[in-house]
Amino acid sequence: MRLAVLADIHGNADALRAVLRDARNQGAERLIVNGDVVNRGPDSVEVLRTLLERTDVTFTLGNHDDLLRLWHTRSANLPADWFTDPFWGATAWSAEQLDHAGLLHVPASWPMFLDLHQAGLSAVQMAHGTRDHYRESLSDRSAPDRIAALAHRPGEAPYGVLIGSHIHRPVHATLNGVLILNTGAVGAPATGDPRAQYLLLTATPQGWEATLRAVPYDRRGVLRRFETSGLMRTGLSAHIFRDEVVTARSLYTPYWAWTERAGLPRTHATWAQFLRQHPDLEPV
Template sequence: MRLAVIADIHGNLDALEAVLQDLRPQGIDRLYINGDVVNRGPDSVACMRRVLEWSHTDLPQPEFTLGNHDDLMLLWQARSPLLPAEWYADPFWGATAWSARQLERAGMLAPIAGWPMSLRPHTPGLPQVVIAHGSPQHYREAIGTFTSPERGAELLAAAETGVLVASHIHRPMVRQVGLPQIGTREQPEGWLINTGAVGAPFDGDPRARYLLLEADQGSWTPSICAAPYDRTGVLERFGTSGLLEEGGLSALIFLEELKSARSLYTPFWEWTSAQGLGKDAASWGVFRSLNPHLFVPV
């Protein structure tokens, strides 16, 4: 039994195709897409079509969880009061507005609304697996190397699982966490895993990352896989698609993230907020000058 979990495609069709090509010879029995198919990159519509209009006879039909960027598209187009009202008129949110418009015009928003927050694929004779974009408690909860052993054990116990698969932060991780008991079943340790990102890695490695879970003598063996691909096409489509022109500064930041395989959007947001500065081109220039190490191309 082999399970594959891919996540954080973020509108990067070339990275998605590289992962699917990498998966084909591996005998995958089940495939899960753990949120954030869309936004950030120029190919949100194409990526949605690829995963919804499934034509891969050599790969199983995928199941989905809801990611925060997927949900953001729904909230944005609905002008939801769950988002700050000032965001809708703020040019900094231009890339989000552009992606949401593209998806609505293509009729690709409705399927997102039906995606669950988590999945519990069950395989007889093997520890329970739980898949959630962030954590089962919230799709924005970050799970990574910074997660304490105590919090990891809490998450596994709360989900009543031996294997918790998260994504969201775009940095892969595989860790064993001590857990004396899950429900009534003795389980000496569990797995706390982050899949990493297909379309926008943040660990300095531009390859598209995904997770394989392989059954081995009544337990799961996880491994993070990496699929190299040529980024030239997706980088060019930031310009040819209209995303850079209409998306403004946020689209430029997403482009720079793809070039460097490092997180820029969140650090820039946090820095401007701490300094009381606007999220504009002038602030971006200062941020770049203060953090040259983040912009080194991979």
């Protein structure tokens, strides 16, 4: 059995198509989409429709999949001042696109995590973040005691493999005897490598074999659709999301954290200030 585990597509249809072609060529028999299908990029509707048309796909819930539904319903689980902050224009736009297509609430049925059991092999658990929260990072930097807690639940058989996504960085490591894998990101890598990244997981007589794949694709199409779709007219966050595709670097999260620490509004002026202070992140 060979699985393709992909995540963080973030509305980038060209990157998704490249990964689907590569997974087919690599002999993947099943797809597991490990969250964050939508938001950030211009193609949320196309990406979700493409995956829903297939019969070999299983989903887990990502924070952005959930965010758009929570946004559209003005959920009390989100800070009230977000709904009047123009910085969230791109999120509002993506939510409206999915709502008009009748797809906004599809992810509500997706589980937080999936277990995989194959005779003779270690049990596998996969989640966008972890089984406890879709925003919890899982990587080679995770605390060993946290890995132990995730892999050894009272009353459950231990897990030998934990798979996460969310951090937009591929990982292949062993901590406390547990294989830790992160898929990396299909649509918005944060590694400096713009190729679309995903994980192949193969059952072998010797155990699970993990291969991290990076697939080249032409980014000109998705970058053009940022402009032609109307997404760029929604404000600053759309510009940052586009720059993340250009640079293959994390920009949104460090900028958000920087404004929080400094007590600054998220505006074009503070974005320019942030880039002056972090020239290594400047888009070219």
